[in-house]
Amino acid sequence: MNDLGIKTVMLDTSFCIRLMDDTEALHTNAIDYYRYFLQEKITMHISTIAVAEYAVGDDPQNLPLNTLQIEAFDFLDAKEAGNFHKFLKGTQANIEGYNRRIIVNDLKIFSQLKTKKIDAIISADVDSIRKYINPLTAAAILNIKFLDLNLKLKDVRGLLFNL
Numbered sequence: 431m432n433d434l435g436i437k438t439v440m441l442d443t444s445f446c447i448r449l450m451d452d453t454e455a456l457h458t459n460a461i462d463y464y465r466y467f468l469q470e471k472i473t474m475h476i477s478t479i480a481v482a483e484y485a486v487g488d489d490p491q492n493l494p495l496n497t498l499q500i501e502a503f504d505f506l507d508a509k510e511a512g513n514f515h516k517f518l519k520g521t522q523a524n525i526e527g528y529n530r531r532i533i534v535n536d537l538k539i540f541s542q543l544k545t546k547k548i549d550a551i552i553s554a555d556v557d558s559i560r561k562y563i564n565p566l567t568a569a570a571i572l573n574i575k576f577l578d579l580n581l582k583l584k585d586v587r588g589l590l591f592n593l
Contacts, residue, residue: 432470433587434550436575439467440475440501440543442553443483445579446493456554462583463552468497475499475548477539501542510541517571518562536562543574550575 431437441449448460467474476498481490515533536558543551551574559576566572577586 432466432472434466434470434472434575434577436472436549438473438475438548438550439577440477440539440548440551441480441498442539442551442555443480444554445552446476446480446484447487448554448579449494450488450492456579459579459582463577463579464494466583473499475501475542475546477542478502479535479538479542483535501546503538503542504545506545507538507541510545511538514541514562514566514571517569518565534562540566540572540574544572548574550577552577552579554579556580 445460445463448454448456449464451457454460464474466472474497476493478500481493481500484490484493511533514537518537536555539551540562542548553576556578559578563572563574563576567574
């Protein structure tokens, strides 16, 4: 097992943007993680939801699709996303003011992590962990690792060895 303790990872839109745009501040971090995933044979997944978000700024055909497993958002994913939304909406202590009728894309992607049994997600969007992942994991509704793209891989790997 690799030192991140994962076999599978979902690439978030923010990761894909940084991976493909060499002018982005986190481009080097994204490249390092991507190479590590390839080297360690960690299966990389991308949601069709992330593909749609990515398509707003660039042609998704530019992504390294030959190294990614594309996950379509299906009925079971939709059902789980609804459960996540119901939990977050119904427990106002989790997210103050979370009363939207529309399910955010983050929850849809997180539902795919659960239904597809994907170990981790990598993203630069740390707000998602605070708003969505932390309440869901605290309630034992979701069990995933969040890899913060804002942190250098070498530092994350070093932190793991110091525990």
